[in-house]
Amino acid sequence: MGRGPSIEGRKNAEDAKRGKVFTKLIREITIATRGGVPDPTLNAALRAAVDKALAVNMPKDNIERAIKRASGADGGAKLEEVRYEGYGPGGVALIIDCFTDNATRTVADVRHALSKHGGNLGTSGSVSFQFTRCGELAFATEGDEAQEEKVLEAALEAGADDVVNEDGESTVLCAPEAFGAVQQALLGAGLHPLHAGVGMRPNNRVAVPEEAVETLQDLLAKLDALDDVSEVYHNALLPTSE
Structure with missing residues (x-):
């Protein structure tokens, strides 16, 4: 065996x-x-x-x-933050944030991953208008109406802009500059997020053709595996795993 x-x-x-x-x-x-x-x-x-x-x-x-x-002045390599925009299979909009000490290497790696999966690199601003920068704090609330209500009440009291319930989570949305205060208020209310941070949230999500779903998921995994890539944002409406 x-x-x-x-x-x-x-x-x-x-x-x-x-x-x-x-x-x-x-x-x-x-x-x-x-x-x-x-x-x-x-x-x-x-x-x-x-x-x-x-x-x-x-x-x-x-x-x-x-x-x-x-x-400190430790003589280490100087890192810079760079953002790439483009499209993946099925016309999905992508924002790829990176930290790198060699932008030439990083853009080549990102372009290669996109081209291998039917995508392409765009110009600055080509897709970012489809996203809004905001703070997000996600809490597990699936099947728990009392917990959903607790998150909603605490979020509104903390000055958050909105709470979105989807995929078994309640996601608190706030302005980037209010993120720290909202996070501390929610923690003070005994609520601990599954994940939290300031990022790019799509204004609308688009359905992905069935034949492109697997390719897109593979592309997202490949991008995430690149050492220089810190975050990948997309506007795809992907099927949830059972």
Whole structure:
């Protein structure tokens, strides 16, 4: 009989996956630190990046080292934040945010992934008008009307703009500059988000032709696997997994 993957093999795979996530988050912390002050209480972007790192159990020592390194003259490679826009299979609009020390390499990697999956790179502004930058905090509320009501009441009291219930989650929406205050108010109400951050939310989602769904999902996975890519936003209405 064949043997499945060993415990050690699975652990190594999980460690590698976690390492890639940590690398992306450290880059985000670095950019946020250099874009403001090295204090999460005074730098909303840094606070959001630190919260994301803590949510995936990144050790606090790693976070503190990243902030210290980014705020000092350590001679490290200079990172820059770049955004690419384009289209995927089925005409899906894509925004691809990256942190890189070599934009030439990054754009080549992104263009290659798009072209291999029937997509193409667009010009700046070609799809961003279809998205709105906002703060989002998602809470698990599936089948729990009392929890939905609790999230709604706390969000409105915190000054959020809206709450959207979809796919078993209640997503609180707010202005980017209000994200920190809304997040703290919701945490104070005993609500802990599944994920939270400031990003690009599509104004409308578009249906994807059935024959393009698998290709699009593969493209999204390939983009996410690129070391320089931090976030990928799209406006596709994808089928939910059963």
